[in-house]
Amino acid sequence: MSDNIFEKVSTLLNEINLSNPGTDEDLETFRIRFLGTKNIIKPLFAEMKNVPNEQKKEFGLKLNQLKQAAEAKYSSCQSALNSGTTTSKGTSIDLSVPPGPLNIGARHPVSLVLNHMIDVFSRIGFTVAEDREIEDDWHNFTAMNTPEHHPARDMQDTFYLEGSDSMLLRTHTSSVQARVMTTQKPPIRIIAPGRVFRNETISARSHCQFHQVEGLFVDKGVSFADMKQTLLYFAREMYGAKTDIRLRPSYFPFTEPSAEMDVWLGTETDITRRLTKGTGWLEVLGCGMVDPNVLENCGIDSEVYSGYAFGIGIERSAMQKYDISDIRLLFENDNRFLGQFTSAF
């Protein structure tokens, strides 16, 4: 009698070990048979009274083994099903089949131009400094020699944070000049790429957000000639080895003297004529010698140090490079537009 029961237990253990429920239904059948309220193992415990005393312990161990094997099989098959290595039809997925084409996307044209500029400047020793887009009034305006009520603030109207009259969305990356100069000692040689904001009507040519790359070089004996040579190098790397530049006198509160730099694109094609309004010259950046007031505001001795700074608009360069006619396309995240751009940068 007891031999019979031992045999039954090992037959069931075999069955559990060999079974491989690969679908939800198979697994449920398995559960009902071995783990459900009326499972097949339960009545075997009642057989304990028929087992001779000296075999009772062994029998008990075997029954527990049986139960544990059923539980282990159930949970391993359940996780296999959930992790998807078997399908609901029970067929295994062939993991050796090569995957279909991956859509890895493309870089945004603004990133392409930005990365190119970073590459060009890092080759001559500029490092990248990034800082916040939500700025305080001091770093964006006051430190940059544009105190409250200064008329130059009108040109850079922006968005103020609700409940605060000093926190705003930065109007230019020049705020990073103040961030860097108040925390680092000269020599300082940085570029600061990033997004800026202005309260402007959105049209094909202007937007309330755009990108700039700021440049700042502060050291002993830095001259206007140093700036001009750096900017000529930049223009030739970006627009071709034969590109010429011209500096037109201009005004910024934080530089003195100030200039606007144009690059020569020529008037040969429709695109260059349109972009340069028929003049052949494209305006690409504002620049100048850092105003001594700005150095002093940031705790740098203007008797000892001098520097130059420049701010380059990214969107216009991207639009010129990729012949994009409407700036709004750059902010709409339309994949049909964005999918067209690929480059090593």
Ligand code: PHE
């Ligand atoms: N911050 C200026 C602007 O946004 C550009 C600039 C930067 C000019 C640095 C001079 C020096 O228009």
